Amino acid sequence: MKITDIKPQKYKKRVNIYVDDKFAFGLSEELKYKYDLKIGDDVDDEFIQDILLAEELTKSINYALKLLTYRQRTEEELVRSLKRKGFDEFYIEKTMEYCKNNNYINDIEFTRSFINDKVNLNNYGSERIKYELLNKGITKEIIDRELDMGEEYQYKNAMKLAEKKLKSYEGQEYAAIYRKLGGYLHRKGYPYDIVSKVLRDTLNQG
Known part of the structure; x- marks a missing residue:
């Protein structure tokens, strides 16, 4: 078998290869140059199969x-x-x-970057960060090693969020505020004990 023509496709950087005057396959220009394909080259089925495998991998x-x-x-x-x-x-x-x-x-670098963004930009707590990382396929081992948010750190962050959020609940009954604020902090991903402490301290209960 012999390559009888090589024509550019309408798509950029791709060509059509003709063998024995019949269309054989499409190929990227990158692989055409890599295999040094030229009109007149002799080819066999094994060679064509190798090229097609390389094309799919590319x-x-x-x-x-x-x-x-x-x-x-x-x-x-x-x-x-x-x-x-x-x-x-x-x-x-x-x-x-x-x-x-x-x-x-790199899953480790991804995890570090993700944690940094979610803590500093989204004010997420550890539970939500862990949940989202697990959904992205990060192993529990990597998460446990990289996600180091101390209780005091999370408490301070949750308190800041709570104090800011309270302004939007002005004039509402205590039960409604307690329910809404607790739900908000849970959705942000703060652990139950942190949320309970923040609600107690913020709403002057206990």
Whole structure:
């Protein structure tokens, strides 16, 4: 078999390969140059199969890198996205190896950055941060090691939130304020004992 024509696709950086005057497959320009494909080259089925495997892996890697340009992701998030896109396990595994080897994904660094953002920008408590990290596929071992929010630190943060939120409840009955403020702090992810103490101290109970 022989390559008889190479034509650019309407999509940028892709070409169509013709073998024995018939369309054989589409390919990225990157792989065309990597395999040094030229009109007149002799090819066989095994060689074509190798190229198609490389093409699918390139698609998988490029899709992963595209996702990572939008935001940081955990290993599990990236795997889920690749599965939804329809890539086979083989290509997903190779793509994850590539991303980890090039430090495009790192669950420990992701966890540290996530905790920092959620504490400083969203004022989340430990329970919500832990819940969201688990949903993103971070292991309990990593979370327990990296999520170090002392009781006193969380209490001070929750008190600040409570004092600010109380202004919006002005004029309401005590029971309503207690219920709403408690629910607000729980949704922010503060542990039950912290919320109870803040409610007691803020509403002058006890």
